[in-house]
Amino acid sequence: MESRRVTIRAVLTWALVAGAAASVWREDDVGTARQTGVGPSGTEPASQSPWSPYYWFGESSVNEAMSVLFPAIGSDPLVCKTSEDDIYKTGLCMRLADCPYYGGEGYGSCGGGLGTCCVFSQSCTGTTNMMVSHFVSKTFTTTSPGVGECKLTVNPRHNNICQYRLDFDSFNIAQPDPSSDCTEDFFGVTGGSHAPKLCGDLTGQHIYINAEPGGGPIILTMDTSKTLDMKRDWNIKVTQIDCNSPYRAPAGCLQFFNETSGMVKSMNFKGIDPPDDEGPSYWSRTSTTRRTSQPLRPGSTKNDIKTSQHESSSNVLLSREEFIELKNKHILELSEQENDESVSNNKVRTQRSRRTYEQDMRQIQNLNYGVCINAKVGYCDLTWTQSKAHGAYSFTMSGDGSVPASELKSEFGVENCVTDYVSINGGVFVDEASDAPIHAVRYCGTKFPEVKTKAQPYVLHVTTDVDEGNDRRNLGFAINFRQNLC
Incomplete structure (x- = not known):
C-alpha cells in the first residue's frame, strides 16, 4: 500500500511540475517562441529550454502524458505509435483502464509510460464508433474458401463528422476476372459518398468517404467467394474526420495527398520489370497451395504455373532439358488427374480456383x-x-x-x-x-x-x-x- 502511495505521489508530482512548467512557458512565452523559436532566456531554442518539459521528456511524450492525465472534455485522444507496427502501426494514447473498458487492446505504452497505445479492431458483424478503428480479417489464417458477406458498421462518434478516411494497411483478396470486373471477391462502402467496387491488392492505398453531419453510419462490406480457395487478408484503418478538421479532403477527391511529392498508383497496381524485354511480368495470383512471387512470362498457362510452383518449392536449378522433361511429365500427370472420374469435388474446385497469367494483376x-x-x-x-x-x-x-x-x-x-x-x-x-x-x-x-x-x-x-x-x-x-x- 505504501509503495502504491509513493508511485501515485510521484506521478502527480511529475504531472504538476510538467503541467506548471508547460503552462508557464506556453502562457508567458508562447508568442516569443512562435515568432523567434527561442525559450524564456531568449538564447536557447524553446525545445532546449530547461524551463520547458519538452526539454526533459520530448514533445510527443509530454503531450501524450497530459492528454492521459488531464483529458479535455470532448477532445480527441492523441495518436501514438504501437510497439508492434507489423500488426498495427498506430493507436490512441489512453489511460490503462480506459482501453479495455472501451473494447480496445494495448500495444505498448505512451505518454512517458502513463498511458497505453490502444487499438480498436473489429471483424465480421462488428460495430464501432471510435475515432480510429480497424476492420480486420481475423477469420482467415490459411488457404480456405471465402465466407460470403462480412460487414463492419461505423457509427459517427458525434454529430460533427463529415468524412472517413480508409487506409488499406494490408489488403489482398481475389483478382478481377478477365473483363477486369470484381466478381468473386469485392469490397464496397455504403452510407456515405459513392465508393467504387474494389478487389485485388490494395495494400498501401487509401480512399475518403464523405458523410452528412449528424447522419447515420457507413457500412464496410467485404464479400468473399465461398467457391474460391485462397489466402486472403485485410486490415483497413478507419479514421473519423471532423467537419472543421485541417485533415479533411476536398470534395470530389477519392484520394488526397497533402505533400509536395509522392506517387499515385491505380487500384490493384503492382508492376515489376519484365524479363528479357519480352513484355510485362505480373505477380502470380495466390493459388490454393501457396503464394508465389515468381514472375511469369507472357503466354504462360495453367500448366506452366503449376510447374513454376513445383520448382519454387524444391529450390533446385534445372537445365533447359530437365525443365522441359519435368514440364511434360507434370502436364501428363495433370491430364490424367483431370480425366479421372474419381477426383473429389474439392480438387475440382481447387483447379477452378487457379488463374492463368492472363488474369493476374489487372x-x-x-x-x-x-x-x-x-x-x-x-x-x-x-x-x-x-x-x-x-x-x-x-x-x-x-x-x-x-x-x-x-x-x-x-x-x-x-x-x-x-x-x-x-x-x-x-x-x-x-x-x-x-x-x-x-x-x-x-x-x-x-x-x-x-x-x-x-x-x-x-x-x-x-x-x-x-x-x-x-x-x-x-x-x-x-x-x-x-x-x-x-
Missing part, C-alpha cells in the same frame, strides 16, 4: 474518381512523371500492354483516349519527335510523358470503362508528382 473496370494534390504556398506548378521504380510497364491503361518495352507508346487527346485514361487539366508535355509543347487533358496508351500543369486545384482524374475487348494486359499505372517552387 486494372479494375468502371472506375471514375479524382486524385487530389494539395497546392502548397510558394509552389507554382506540378509535374507528373511515369514511375521508374516500377519499370517500363508502369503505365499500361489501354491498348496492348504485352509488347516489348521498345514498342510502348503514349496516346493523348479526346480523340485517342475514349475508354481508359487519366485526365490532367492544363496539362502540357513536350513531343519527343518534334520537340514542341503539346497541350492535352487526356492521356492513355502504354507510356506516360512528363506532364506539367499550373491549373489548380491539382487533380488527376482516373477513368476506366467496362469494355476491355481491345486491351491486353493492362496493369494500370504508377506515376509520380512533384510540386515545383516558384
Whole structure:
C-alpha cells in the first residue's frame, strides 16, 4: 500500500511540475517562441529550454502524458505509435483502464509510460464508433474458401463528422476476372459518398468517404467467394474526420495527398520489370497451395504455373532439358488427374480456383474518381512523371500492354483516349519527335510523358470503362508528382 502511495505521489508530482512548467512557458512565452523559436532566456531554442518539459521528456511524450492525465472534455485522444507496427502501426494514447473498458487492446505504452497505445479492431458483424478503428480479417489464417458477406458498421462518434478516411494497411483478396470486373471477391462502402467496387491488392492505398453531419453510419462490406480457395487478408484503418478538421479532403477527391511529392498508383497496381524485354511480368495470383512471387512470362498457362510452383518449392536449378522433361511429365500427370472420374469435388474446385497469367494483376473496370494534390504556398506548378521504380510497364491503361518495352507508346487527346485514361487539366508535355509543347487533358496508351500543369486545384482524374475487348494486359499505372517552387 505504501509503495502504491509513493508511485501515485510521484506521478502527480511529475504531472504538476510538467503541467506548471508547460503552462508557464506556453502562457508567458508562447508568442516569443512562435515568432523567434527561442525559450524564456531568449538564447536557447524553446525545445532546449530547461524551463520547458519538452526539454526533459520530448514533445510527443509530454503531450501524450497530459492528454492521459488531464483529458479535455470532448477532445480527441492523441495518436501514438504501437510497439508492434507489423500488426498495427498506430493507436490512441489512453489511460490503462480506459482501453479495455472501451473494447480496445494495448500495444505498448505512451505518454512517458502513463498511458497505453490502444487499438480498436473489429471483424465480421462488428460495430464501432471510435475515432480510429480497424476492420480486420481475423477469420482467415490459411488457404480456405471465402465466407460470403462480412460487414463492419461505423457509427459517427458525434454529430460533427463529415468524412472517413480508409487506409488499406494490408489488403489482398481475389483478382478481377478477365473483363477486369470484381466478381468473386469485392469490397464496397455504403452510407456515405459513392465508393467504387474494389478487389485485388490494395495494400498501401487509401480512399475518403464523405458523410452528412449528424447522419447515420457507413457500412464496410467485404464479400468473399465461398467457391474460391485462397489466402486472403485485410486490415483497413478507419479514421473519423471532423467537419472543421485541417485533415479533411476536398470534395470530389477519392484520394488526397497533402505533400509536395509522392506517387499515385491505380487500384490493384503492382508492376515489376519484365524479363528479357519480352513484355510485362505480373505477380502470380495466390493459388490454393501457396503464394508465389515468381514472375511469369507472357503466354504462360495453367500448366506452366503449376510447374513454376513445383520448382519454387524444391529450390533446385534445372537445365533447359530437365525443365522441359519435368514440364511434360507434370502436364501428363495433370491430364490424367483431370480425366479421372474419381477426383473429389474439392480438387475440382481447387483447379477452378487457379488463374492463368492472363488474369493476374489487372486494372479494375468502371472506375471514375479524382486524385487530389494539395497546392502548397510558394509552389507554382506540378509535374507528373511515369514511375521508374516500377519499370517500363508502369503505365499500361489501354491498348496492348504485352509488347516489348521498345514498342510502348503514349496516346493523348479526346480523340485517342475514349475508354481508359487519366485526365490532367492544363496539362502540357513536350513531343519527343518534334520537340514542341503539346497541350492535352487526356492521356492513355502504354507510356506516360512528363506532364506539367499550373491549373489548380491539382487533380488527376482516373477513368476506366467496362469494355476491355481491345486491351491486353493492362496493369494500370504508377506515376509520380512533384510540386515545383516558384
